[in-house]
Amino acid sequence: MIALDPMLEGDVLWTPLLIVVLKVLVVFVVGLVATMLMVWFERKVIAGMQNRIGPNKAGPFGLLQTLADGIKLFFKEDLLPRRSDKFVFALAPFLSLVPAFLAFAIIPLGGDYRDGNDGVVTWFGVETRVQLADPHIGVLFALAISSIAVYGIMLAGWSSGSKYPLLGSVRASAQMVSYEAALGLSLASVILISGTLSTSGIVAAQSTLTDWHVVATGIVPFIIFLIAATAELNRPPFDLVEAEQELVGGFNTEYSSIRFALFFLAEFMNTVTMSALIVTLFFGGPQPISYGGITLDIPLIPNGLEGTIWLLGKVLVFLYVYVWFRATLPRLRYDQLMDLGWKVLIPGSLAWFMLLAAQRLARNEGWNVFTTTAAAVVVLGACYALLQGAFAISNKTREREGAQF
């Protein structure tokens, strides 16, 4: 048994099989269309923030601009640099595209959460969840996929056989491996609180506003996750991989035509997936907002569809936040990037995780929660002092050896 979906228990029949095929198709198409709209959304919002009009010619409000760009890129000449590694050069765009699509598979995309339901819907007489796959390892799958995603960028830069793309890909590998750790550690707090790895389980554990655990996971782990996810996506202000001013174009300098477009498809798709993942982990996924006994209801919409609309609304908030980041924040310097990742985010998420774990242990063992928390805070304070001492010594050594920063 590989999936937790109630549909796949017991013998595999034709109807469930068809539903899975249908889900795959829908997820694929929704992913592509969402990416297309995200590109339009980003250009339009950023244009608004910069006091421009943005795309407005192709289709209503310029909605079809991305489609037009895609068609144009398909018909452009596909260049293959002479000094490139041909096989890896051709492989790299797909290595970044495939993980982008895979990660979308574990996001709960909707479902019926009203009247105490836990998101299971009935299609053609079969009970199922509105998500392509609900594997045992749940969010670890998303982590695995995001750690695989680095290969596309890295190999693209290396195989181009040119200096600037290589620099871009060396930056990419160091950056993505560093922030992967912070991403995973902030996720651990969410898993500790919800007690399950499965994405549908995490969503089900956040049924009301009080179950969102705003204090436990909604502040420190959420902010760390948001920053680390932005770095993992190579989006501004962490887009050192494609810093135009320093690296010509970054890892994708030598790419043209549809191969170039595939990288951007993957990047925007990853942005959508990451936003959906944030909503899943911290903000109740496709569940309607409810507090106490009151649940907000969207009138005239059947319950089964309502989850999808809630998810869409919540995801849009984070997509807007990402565009906002891009429009307002200047790019970090490389050493600032590494300092932020290793000296702030990773120790911070570890400390918070330890605090939550101490409280959980105190509750399980029947200790006084307040005393345990105080003890944990004291220990963490000592750790912080040690860490600061280590930084001071290392800074002094660096100055003595004549480093510039």
Place this chain on the structure above:
Amino acid sequence: MELVVFVLASAMMLVGALGVITRSNPVHAALSLILTLFGVAVHFVALEAYFLAAVQIIVYAGAIVVLFLFVIMLLGVDKAEDLATEPLVAQRWLAGIAGLGLLGLLVVAVSRGVEVLRPRGNGLDTAAQGADGDANIQQLAQSVFGDYVVAFELTSVLLVVAVVGTVMLARRRMAGEA
């Protein structure tokens, strides 16, 4: 179904492993290594060790091989090596002998030790897992942080010592040059 998965995953691993030792370009060899690691992950899933499969991908394919590639790119040794030159005299002969010896030892050990090679430790109780997706990780945690906690902590101390030692060695050399 299980046989098909086993054969496909094993084929993946073998192709990858052959690629690691036959490709003359270090980057291609590292890519072949990823193929092997994925094959191992598929085997873990087939054996219902889902957590191990995820960790296999996150840690090995996602971090360690990325670091390999990072070092290869940073040091600029990403050119195909000329296999005709032999930097260490007689290393191929010695490697061949050692390899054959190891193969012989393994064959003897496996053929004579089927009785001895029984599962050790608690193992994963896959039957108890049932519909609970998190039973896997709970059993593993019980094992690592309960039954074998001393060995686990000692291993992490060993890793820290290795890291500190590496940093010390690298720094001392730099100070000597300056």
